[in-house]
Amino acid sequence: MAASEKTGESRVKIEIRDVSFDYVDRKSTFAALEHINLEIREGEFLCVLGSSGCGKSTLLSLLNGLNRPKSGEILIDGKPVKGPGTDRAVVFQQYSLFPWLTVKGNILFAIRQSGRKYTRKERNEKAEDYLRGVELLAARDKYPGQLSGGMKQRVAVARALALESDVLLLDEPFAAIDPKLRLELQELVSSLCAKEKKTVVFITHDIDEAILLGDRIIVMEPGRIRTETDVDLPHPRKRDDLIGTEAYEKLHRKLIAGFYTQIQEDIDTEVSL
Amino acid sequence: MKRLLLDRKMYVEFALAAVLFAANVLLALFMPYLTEHKRYYDSGAYIVMLSLAFALYTAGVHVTRKKSASDIAVVLFLFLMVWELAYKFGAVQNDLLVPSPEGLFHVFVEKPEEIWQDVLGSLQLLFWGFFLAILFGTFLGLLAGWIPRVREVLLPISNVITLIPPLMFSAYLIMVLATFREAAIAVIFFAVFWPTFQGMVARVSQIDKAVIEAARTMGVGTVGMLFKVILPYCLPGIIKSISKSLRGAFMCLTGAEMLGINLGIGYFIEKYKSFADYRCVLAGIVTVGVITTVIDIAVNKAERAMIRWEA
Numbered sequence: 158m159a160a161s162e163k164t165g166e167s168r169v170k171i172e173i174r175d176v177s178f179d180y181v182d183r184k185s186t187f188a189a190l191e192h193i194n195l196e197i198r199e200g201e202f203l204c205v206l207g208s209s210g211c212g213k214s215t216l217l218s219l220l221n222g223l224n225r226p227k228s229g230e231i232l233i234d235g236k237p238v239k240g241p242g243t244d245r246a247v248v249f250q251q252y253s254l255f256p257w258l259t260v261k262g263n264i265l266f267a268i269r270q271s272g273r274k275y276t277r278k279e280r281n282e283k284a285e286d287y288l289r290g291v292e293l294l295a296a297r298d299k300y301p302g303q304l305s306g307g308m309k310q311r312v313a314v315a316r317a318l319a320l321e322s323d324v325l326l327l328d329e330p331f332a333a334i335d336p337k338l339r340l341e342l343q344e345l346v347s348s349l350c351a352k353e354k355k356t357v358v359f360i361t362h363d364i365d366e367a368i369l370l371g372d373r374i375i376v377m378e379p380g381r382i383r384t385e386t387d388v389d390l391p392h393p394r395k396r397d398d399l400i401g402t403e404a405y406e407k408l409h410r411k412l413i414a415g416f417y418t419q420i421q422e423d424i425d426t427e428v429s430l
Numbered sequence: 431m432k433r434l435l436l437d438r439k440m441y442v443e444f445a446l447a448a449v450l451f452a453a454n455v456l457l458a459l460f461m462p463y464l465t466e467h468k469r470y471y472d473s474g475a476y477i478v479m480l481s482l483a484f485a486l487y488t489a490g491v492h493v494t495r496k497k498s499a500s501d502i503a504v505v506l507f508l509f510l511m512v513w514e515l516a517y518k519f520g521a522v523q524n525d526l527l528v529p530s531p532e533g534l535f536h537v538f539v540e541k542p543e544e545i546w547q548d549v550l551g552s553l554q555l556l557f558w559g560f561f562l563a564i565l566f567g568t569f570l571g572l573l574a575g576w577i578p579r580v581r582e583v584l585l586p587i588s589n590v591i592t593l594i595p596p597l598m599f600s601a602y603l604i605m606v607l608a609t610f611r612e613a614a615i616a617v618i619f620f621a622v623f624w625p626t627f628q629g630m631v632a633r634v635s636q637i638d639k640a641v642i643e644a645a646r647t648m649g650v651g652t653v654g655m656l657f658k659v660i661l662p663y664c665l666p667g668i669i670k671s672i673s674k675s676l677r678g679a680f681m682c683l684t685g686a687e688m689l690g691i692n693l694g695i696g697y698f699i700e701k702y703k704s705f706a707d708y709r710c711v712l713a714g715i716v717t718v719g720v721i722t723t724v725i726d727i728a729v730n731k732a733e734r735a736m737i738r739w740e741a
């Protein structure tokens with residue numbers, strides 16, 4: 158009952174009110190999101206599932222402020238989002254590291270941007286701590302061009318953490334990382350966010366990952382939120398303890414079912430076209 | 431057995447170059463002139479030059495280990511040998527237009543002070559014109575590339591102006607500006623400024639959008655975006671374009687000097703052309719060649735040292 162206990166005490170951090178968004182180019186408009194409503198509480202870990210192309214990254218781009226809603230509004234701490242800001246850290250699906258800076262340079266850049274008054278020594282120590290956390294301390298002097306996909310992704314995660322923001326927006330941050338390291342990183346992010354009461358929106362394709370990390374899981378279908386599911390499992394969760402338990406199986410089946418009906422509908426509409 | 435510094439095969443080529451070098455020295459020292467009308471010059475300067483070239487080649491082939499170094503040396507020594515033989519056998523009809531190699535390099539002994547001053551003068555003009563053009567071109571290109579309003583004003587202007595070869599309005603610049611020095615700097619400036627500007631605008635517009643977005647989500651503002659993100663991102667491209675513009679600048683410089691600026695190595699060439707002293711003209715041309723090569727090598731070295739990442 159951990160998650161619902163939280164519900165009672167914590168306030169709303171992010172509010173998405175009737176938000177729609179179109180991708181517009183010269184010839185056509187594409188309605189990527191339609192009338193989305195969502196509230197995310199302070200300190201909540203929200204996982205977003207959904208088939209490829211259903212608008213998860215688009216939703217994140219509205220939250221981070223790079224795109225503006227066509228209609229509706231997004232409030233953070235009650236104030237409308239007017240653009241990007243250091244109160245929200247982002248890990249992009251395509252990493253987007255700065256190629257001219259070393260791995261450590263990338264982290265230091267974020268620490269400087271955080272606007273916190275650290276001495277040079279503190280900044281150095283912090284950067285190395287974050288890199289140690291994602292097991293990349295040895296690669297600190299490499300350039301992004303010299304890293305593997307999974308390494309780049311870890312740098313991106315470390316860089317987002319280094320911004321020390323209240324809100325973390327993560328777009329499939331562990332997609333390219335091997336299973337063992339992924340477990341470690343899940344634990345790192347999970348414990349760090351719990352400790353510092355970060356509000357997290359975490360996009361993933363991995364149902365297990367969503368159950369392991371999320372206080373709540375939403376499943377999207379193209380343009381809409383299909384289902385919302387609270388995860389009432391106590392923290393900290395251990396993957397090995399979870400898998401096989403009844404509660405876990407029930408959740409898993411429910412989420413999978415959400416996907417299946419959606420896929421079924423997709424096929425139906427394609428056939429009828 | 432002691433290990434060789436180079437492959438065995440490269441030493442064969444090295445030996446060939448060395449033999450050609452020695453043959454050139456012997457020809458210069460001992461071969462008599464077989465024609466009647468000829469000019470004697472002391473062969474000292476020529477032999478010093480030959481030795482210098484050989485020393486450079488020896489060092490170069492051991493450092494770079496490139497086969498092409500040997501090829502270049504062989505071609506150079508063969509060329510000089512043919513020239514020397516042709517001259518001494520009397521195949522050259524016009525002594526005035528085609529001097530002997532000894533005669534050409536003797537110029538450097540006759541007027542070292544004059545050549546040195548002219549080279550120094552050229553380099554100063556080059557430095558100021560070039561330096562200012564790169565500085566302003568990059569800065570304005572950065573602004574125009576990032577801020578649409580600036581771009582819409584500056585880009586059409588630059589598109590028209592770059593169609594006119596810079597040497598065409600340099601005659602006018604020389605009349606307008608107070609001193610030859612300023613005029614020459616202005617000519618080089620305009621020759622380098624516009625291409626630099628346009629290159630920078632193009633580079634900024636091709637920048638990876640994801641990088642810009644990442645910077646924006648980290649709260650980077652306009653000034654930070656220009657100098658902490660875009661400029662470092664474009665730096666390899668800027669440095670690469672510098673060596674290219676440098677060649678253009680040098681061509682413009684010698685051109686401008688020939689148009690009537692009384693200083694610099696281009697002026698040196700022009701002056702001796704009007705005296706019909708083609709020996710000095712050729713010496714001037716050789717000097718220009720050597721200087722451009724040296725600058726080119728230096729810039730390439732700096733380029734490799736400064737670019738530690740590739741996009």
Ligand SMILES: Nc1ncnc2c1ncn2[C@@H]1O[C@H](COP(=O)(O)OP(=O)(O)OP(=O)(O)O)[C@@H](O)[C@H]1O
Pocket residue numbers: 180181187189207208209210211212213214215216250
């Ligand atoms: N820049 C764009 N211009 C036009 N359409 C776009 C653009 N970006 C995304 N789309 C469209 O919007 C829809 C949602 O894209 P989005 O990237 O949000 O999907 P996603 O849920 O993140 O998918 P994935 O899981 O594959 O990352 C897709 O149908 C895509 O074709």
Ligand SMILES: [Mg+2]
Pocket residue numbers: 213214215250328
């Ligand atoms: Mg996506």
